[in-house]
Amino acid sequence: xxxxxxxxxxxxxxxxxxxxxxxxxxxxxxxxxxxxxxxxxxxxxxxxxxxxxxxxxxxxxxxxxxxxxxxxxxxxxxxxxxxxxxxxxxxxxxxxxxxxxxxxxxxxxxxxxxxxxxxxxxxxxxxxxxxxxxxxxxxxxxxxxxxxxxxxxxxxxxxxxxxxxxxxxxxxxxxxxxxxxxxxxxxxxxxxxxxxxxxxxxxxxxxxxxxxxxxxxxxxxxxxxxxxxxxxxxxxxxxxxxxxxxxxxxxxxxxxxxxxxxxxxxxxxxxxxxxxxxxxxxxxxxxxxxxxxxxxxxxxxxxxxxxxxxxxxxxxxxxxxxxxxxxxxxxxxxxxxxxxxxxxxxxxxxxxxxxxxxxxxxxxxxxxxxxxxxxxxxxxxxxxxxxxxxxxxxxxxxx
Amino acid sequence: xxxxxxxxxxxxxxxxxxxxxxxxxxxxxxxxxxxxxxxxxxxxxxxxxxxxxxxxxxxxxxxxxxxxxxxxxxxxxxxxxx
Numbered sequence: 001x002x003x004x005x006x007x008x009x010x011x012x013x014x015x016x017x018x019x020x021x022x023x024x025x026x027x028x029x030x031x032x033x034x035x036x037x038x039x040x041x042x043x044x045x046x047x048x049x050x051x052x053x054x055x056x057x058x059x060x061x062x063x064x065x066x067x068x069x070x071x072x073x074x075x076x077x078x079x080x081x082x083x084x085x086x087x088x089x090x091x092x093x094x095x096x097x098x099x100x101x102x103x104x105x106x107x108x109x110x111x112x113x114x115x116x117x118x119x120x121x122x123x124x125x126x127x128x129x130x131x132x133x134x135x136x137x138x139x140x141x142x143x144x145x146x147x148x149x150x151x152x153x154x155x156x157x158x159x160x161x162x163x164x165x166x167x168x169x170x171x172x173x174x175x176x177x178x179x180x181x182x183x184x185x186x187x188x189x190x191x192x193x194x195x196x197x198x199x200x201x202x203x204x205x206x207x208x209x210x211x212x213x214x215x216x217x218x219x220x221x222x223x224x225x226x227x228x229x230x231x232x233x234x235x236x237x238x239x240x241x242x243x244x245x246x247x248x249x250x251x252x253x254x255x256x257x258x259x260x261x262x263x264x265x266x267x268x269x270x271x272x273x274x275x276x277x278x279x280x281x282x283x284x285x286x287x288x289x290x291x292x293x294x295x296x297x298x299x300x301x302x303x304x305x306x307x308x309x310x311x312x313x314x315x316x317x318x319x320x321x322x323x324x325x326x327x328x329x330x331x332x333x334x335x336x337x338x339x340x341x342x343x344x345x346x347x348x349x350x351x352x353x354x355x356x357x358x359x360x361x362x363x364x365x366x367x368x369x370x371x372x373x374x375x376x377x378x379x380x381x382x383x384x385x386x387x388x389x390x391x392x393x394x395x396x397x398x399x
Numbered sequence: 400x401x402x403x404x405x406x407x408x409x410x411x412x413x414x415x416x417x418x419x420x421x422x423x424x425x426x427x428x429x430x431x432x433x434x435x436x437x438x439x440x441x442x443x444x445x446x447x448x449x450x451x452x453x454x455x456x457x458x459x460x461x462x463x464x465x466x467x468x469x470x471x472x473x474x475x476x477x478x479x480x481x
Contacts, residue, residue, distance in 0.1 A: 152457035
């Protein structure tokens with residue numbers, strides 16, 4: 001009998017090799033207590049959280065928590081059903097209404113996770129004979145949506161407008177075209193030149209989908225994302241987003257002005273063939289989304305945090321993923337996995353949690369220490385974080 | 400030189416910058432096993448082939464191409480369909 005698991009042998013060896021050095025497993029951390037959006041207890045130690053995607057710090061907002069408790073009392077712990085059968089409660093409609101208001105768009109469709117939103121929308125709207133042109137650094141959920149459908153998949157070099165245009169022009173005449181972009185790319189925290197890319201896409205007759213998972217609530221005048229900030233949101237056909245970052249719970253969505261959008265509720269399999277979100281989750285999401293509409297002061301503070309951390313880390317001598325801070329993500333580039341794991345552990349001992357990211361999630365084989373800031377990090381905490389990076393960097397010889 | 404030889408020669412040139420191990424390239428050389436290219440290298444290489452011949456090689460199509468010879472055939476077919 002051949003062992004079906006032998007295909008994982010290289011990864012098992014890599015993992016065992018790393019752990020045999022005595023380093024704490026960076027992919028097996030347990031949070032014993034969570035005190036706030038920015039502080040948890042890990043291994044008995046008070047730890048500042050700098051790798052949560054909890055950009056707007058809504059997870060402990062009193063109104064959000066109260067809405068969840070009320071829904072739990074009134075509607076129970078779960079729907080036990082699909083959105084198209086017994087799984088649509090008033091709360092599901094309410095959160096879709098909140099999204100329509102937030103984005104000022106005609107339609108909103110809520111999925112059980114952000115991953116499923118990309119999986120469902122992309123695999124359903126691009127079919128056999130259609131072409132999906134996507135940035136090569138796209139998130140796994142976008143690639144999986146492509147793999148699940150029957151369209152021709154054509155990647156282009158990251159953020160390269162010419163490479164996109166060339167490929168659009170090579171698509172056979174008459175074929176349907178979907179261009180898939182992200183507002184913020186989560187590995188390096190860089191943003192896309194959406195204004196130029198959307199113009200090129202429209203000039204070549206393509207529909208455009210933008211994943212704004214990492215910009216919602218933070219970037220743009222109303223927190224609608226990078227497309228809003230660059231003044232091109234009206235030219236975007238589909239925006240994909242998530243509740244598991246700025247919104248502070250779990251779930252995913254697509255908003256659109258396409259007149260036929262509602263038909264997707266009947267044909268999109270990752271929407272139909274799964275249970276809907278629990279009532280408490282949609283209640284917290286709806287409350288959070290409505291509060292995010294009016295969070296300008298928090299957005300400004302988050303920008304301050306991002307700029308300060310970027311400048312401070314650069315001053316310490318770390319190599320960063322972007323020249324300037326472009327989002328709430330600051331990626332510190334490590335020379336290799338061993339150094340990255342050692343630095344990650346040293347930071348944890350200092351009392352700081354960041355994400356260790358490695359291939360295949362990262363571009364160009366990079367190992368990254370990815371920091372995501374929160375609007376609830378105080379300016380003092382950011383200075384404390386820089387002190388921890390300085391100490392851990394010296395301990396591990398990174399700086 | 401036949402047209403096919405010409406395509407082969409062009410692809411040979413395009414492989415060189417990615418041939419970090421200095422493997423001798425033959426028609427039967429396999430990209431993944433012999434050249435040990437990872438998926439990112441493959442995507443970069445495919446992009447350079449696309450630009451050289453002004454064609455699209457979708458990921459679906461690329462997944463079926465294992466050897467240099469198969470790539471030459473695929474490029475020639477895609478050129479003829481253009």
